[in-house]
Amino acid sequence: MNKLMQLLAVITLIISANANASWFGSDDKPAAKQDNKVYSLKLAETWPSNFPIFGDTTKNFKQLAESMSNGRLKIRIDSKNKHKSALGIFDFVKSGQYDLGHSGSYYWKGKDINTLFFTSMPFGMTTSEQHAWFEYGGGQQLMDKVYAKHGMKSIIGGSTGNQMGGWFQKEINSIEDLQGLKMRIPGFAGEIMAEVGAKPTNVPAGELYTALDRGTIDALEWVGPSLDLRMGFHKVAPYYYTGWHEPGTELQFLINLKKYNSLPADLQSILTAAMKLSAYQMYVQSEHESAKNWSTMKKDFPNIKVKTFPKSVFDALKIANEKLLAELAAKNPLSKEIIQSQASYLKKARAWSAISDQAYLNSQSK
Amino acid sequence: MNKLMQLLAVITLIISANANASWFGSDDKPAAKQDNKVYSLKLAETWPSNFPIFGDTTKNFKQLAESMSNGRLKIRIDSKNKHKSALGIFDFVKSGQYDLGHSGSYYWKGKDINTLFFTSMPFGMTTSEQHAWFEYGGGQQLMDKVYAKHGMKSIIGGSTGNQMGGWFQKEINSIEDLQGLKMRIPGFAGEIMAEVGAKPTNVPAGELYTALDRGTIDALEWVGPSLDLRMGFHKVAPYYYTGWHEPGTELQFLINLKKYNSLPADLQSILTAAMKLSAYQMYVQSEHESAKNWSTMKKDFPNIKVKTFPKSVFDALKIANEKLLAELAAKNPLSKEIIQSQASYLKKARAWSAISDQAYLNSQSK
Numbered sequence: 001m002n003k004l005m006q007l008l009a010v011i012t013l014i015i016s017a018n019a020n021a022s023w024f025g026s027d028d029k030p031a032a033k034q035d036n037k038v039y040s041l042k043l044a045e046t047w048p049s050n051f052p053i054f055g056d057t058t059k060n061f062k063q064l065a066e067s068m069s070n071g072r073l074k075i076r077i078d079s080k081n082k083h084k085s086a087l088g089i090f091d092f093v094k095s096g097q098y099d100l101g102h103s104g105s106y107y108w109k110g111k112d113i114n115t116l117f118f119t120s121m122p123f124g125m126t127t128s129e130q131h132a133w134f135e136y137g138g139g140q141q142l143m144d145k146v147y148a149k150h151g152m153k154s155i156i157g158g159s160t161g162n163q164m165g166g167w168f169q170k171e172i173n174s175i176e177d178l179q180g181l182k183m184r185i186p187g188f189a190g191e192i193m194a195e196v197g198a199k200p201t202n203v204p205a206g207e208l209y210t211a212l213d214r215g216t217i218d219a220l221e222w223v224g225p226s227l228d229l230r231m232g233f234h235k236v237a238p239y240y241y242t243g244w245h246e247p248g249t250e251l252q253f254l255i256n257l258k259k260y261n262s263l264p265a266d267l268q269s270i271l272t273a274a275m276k277l278s279a280y281q282m283y284v285q286s287e288h289e290s291a292k293n294w295s296t297m298k299k300d301f302p303n304i305k306v307k308t309f310p311k312s313v314f315d316a317l318k319i320a321n322e323k324l325l326a327e328l329a330a331k332n333p334l335s336k337e338i339i340q341s342q343a344s345y346l347k348k349a350r351a352w353s354a355i356s357d358q359a360y361l362n363s364q365s366k
Numbered sequence: 367m368n369k370l371m372q373l374l375a376v377i378t379l380i381i382s383a384n385a386n387a388s389w390f391g392s393d394d395k396p397a398a399k400q401d402n403k404v405y406s407l408k409l410a411e412t413w414p415s416n417f418p419i420f421g422d423t424t425k426n427f428k429q430l431a432e433s434m435s436n437g438r439l440k441i442r443i444d445s446k447n448k449h450k451s452a453l454g455i456f457d458f459v460k461s462g463q464y465d466l467g468h469s470g471s472y473y474w475k476g477k478d479i480n481t482l483f484f485t486s487m488p489f490g491m492t493t494s495e496q497h498a499w500f501e502y503g504g505g506q507q508l509m510d511k512v513y514a515k516h517g518m519k520s521i522i523g524g525s526t527g528n529q530m531g532g533w534f535q536k537e538i539n540s541i542e543d544l545q546g547l548k549m550r551i552p553g554f555a556g557e558i559m560a561e562v563g564a565k566p567t568n569v570p571a572g573e574l575y576t577a578l579d580r581g582t583i584d585a586l587e588w589v590g591p592s593l594d595l596r597m598g599f600h601k602v603a604p605y606y607y608t609g610w611h612e613p614g615t616e617l618q619f620l621i622n623l624k625k626y627n628s629l630p631a632d633l634q635s636i637l638t639a640a641m642k643l644s645a646y647q648m649y650v651q652s653e654h655e656s657a658k659n660w661s662t663m664k665k666d667f668p669n670i671k672v673k674t675f676p677k678s679v680f681d682a683l684k685i686a687n688e689k690l691l692a693e694l695a696a697k698n699p700l701s702k703e704i705i706q707s708q709a710s711y712l713k714k715a716r717a718w719s720a721i722s723d724q725a726y727l728n729s730q731s732k
Contacts (some may be wrong), residue, residue, distance in 0.1 A: 031437040034400040070632035071397040136654035162722035242725035266436035280646040288502035291718040352657040356528035359608035
């Protein structure tokens with residue numbers, strides 16, 4: 001190296017060392033050196049393209065993450081139409097084929113029974129009660145324990161609010177009315193219904209309207225007015241039952257932990273904050289859409305009859321629920337820990353709900 | 367300039383041009399050029415240092431904003447102890463003496479009557495209903511209209527949840543029982559109480575316990591178990607009334623608009639997202655603390671009697687409420703617009719609450 005090149009090398013070092021300090025000017029002293037890389041992350045969602053509310057949530061997440069990171073995070077969302085596997089999200093993110101996912105934890109109970117508990121449980125917590133359990137009642141820690149085994153982290157992904165009990169062709173006045181009742185009600189709630197004599201029936205979403213109209217099934221649950229309106233069930237079934245089986249359905253964001261750990265700390269913060277904020281905003285949007293759509297339904301179909309199961313039916317369903325939970329607890333110590341954590345949190349949270357929102361709403365509806 | 371210096375200048379330009387591109391390496395193509403300045407923002411809050419929940423919210427906001435910006439945002443929080451003016455926040459932020467504030471919108475009704483409507487209104491929306499109004503029912507746009515006049519932006523700052531009606535020394539069985547009742551109940555709810563014959567009485571926070579104990583006042587409202595427990599009111603009054611006057615009290619973040627507009631777009635996104643996320647998290651924390659503290663109160667003082675005003679009392683209070691709202695609407699067209707927006711949104715949102723959370727909670731408490 002000749003003298004000139006040595007000098008240039010020294011100057012280059014000086015410029016380089018200063019490039020992230022006073023070089024750019026500053027109100028104060030300079031921030032930590034900014035990483036300038038673009039991190040491209042792929043997210044797979046269970047939902048088809050442009051699915052309302054759920055799909056808006058991943059779009060909100062993408063917009064938040066990209067704008068807050070000034071383009072250093074780039075999120076590509078692949079819907080079901082693209083990856084062709086609505087229920088492949090867990091494996092996609094676990095294997096690293098996708099970095100992120102948006103789905104529902106209870107879909108994975110066949111892979112790991114303990115994923116069942118982080119969406120919504122029959123006779124369980126409302127959305128605000130469950131959010132408190134996740135953040136302050138040990139829920140997130142338990143979810144971390146379950147998902148860490150699979151090399152993933154799960155973060156709240158947005159609540160649908162209290163789901164309606166569903167659309168029925170006939171009134172349910174006693175447990176006898178559930179005997180042999182063919183109902184589309186998947187998952188753990190379906191197992192409870194089977195325990196008391198109903199016949200949970202699997203029907204693809206696209207065929208539900210026709211099945212309910214033609215009597216192939218006697219009843220079905222979907223979500224609530226927010227997503228039921230477009231399905232048209234109110235045109236073919238007279239009874240709309242209030243909810244009990246998913247009182248605060250929370251979706252999930254999934255993150256591949258290896259990928260997450262490879263990101264700079266500021267982008268990790270942005271990623272999880274964008275997930276949580278879009279999750280809370282989904283609950284707000286769900287409440288809005290349900291209010292708006294319920295108003296439309298009532299106006300266009302004033303004969304819809306809103307019903308609630310009688311106490312005798314709930315009592316039977318609760319006995320079945322307790323039996324199935326006890327079986328799960330007996331089989332798996334972590335299941336037992338989660339079930340106990342939820343039951344004990346619900347008790348305290350519900351005592352507060354009773355004297356706050358419930359007492360207020362009741363006093364104002366008299 | 368000699369030849370060597372010219373050469374150095376050219377090299378410097380080349381290095382500078384490349385400093386934000388391939389220089390740092392990249393997964394993909396480089397992000398937009400990152401601004402490296404530190405922006406120091408000062409936030410004034412109404413609360414004293416380390417005030418629970420409310421003060422945690424500004425700490426959460428600071429932590430989120432600083433970590434997501436990798437230190438490019440630096441937030442200094444001044445509590446009441448420092449700036450000495452709990453109710454000076456509006457003027458601090460309007461004048462630019464502080465960049466940000468954390469307070470309650472209804473404190474500013476003497477400065478601009480239309481700030482009254484963005485905290486919680488008697489017989490108004492619950493927290494989830496009001497969040498939906500802010501985000502999807504035109505609430506944020508109306509709040510923007512009100513605050514833009516003062517060169518500020520207001521963002522949701524966290525909900526206390528449904529506030530309890532307060533601690534009473536005697537039962538309220540009829541509107542006669544409110545005649546001459548000395549009660550600490552500030553603001554618009556206090557005006558309603560005065561309309562029906564009660565005597566709203568101003569007592570500094572630090573003297574409330576003694577005033578209630580010695581009979582200087584007959585009743586008081588504070589927040590709910592989340593913040594009432596530490597005040598000890600349950601030790602000196604037997605009746606805890608359920609709420610009606612602040613069904614979903616939302617605090618506010620204030621931003622000086624000129625300062626906000628001077629920030630880079632990514633830091634604007636980070637700032638508002640950190641505010642909204644810490645606001646939603648405050649609601650979650652409030653629900654948790656209320657559940658926990660209500661459990662403690664009931665255990666230590668099993669004789670606390672939870673009561674709800676009878677319908678005849680609510681009817682009289684509602685007539686007074688409607689009268690005062692009509693007076694506000696008649697005086698100010700923007701007040702009228704906000705009052706109508708809230709009333710019409712509440713009607714739709716409440717019809718949904720009735721068949722979702724309310725129906726579920728009622729069916730499960732039978």
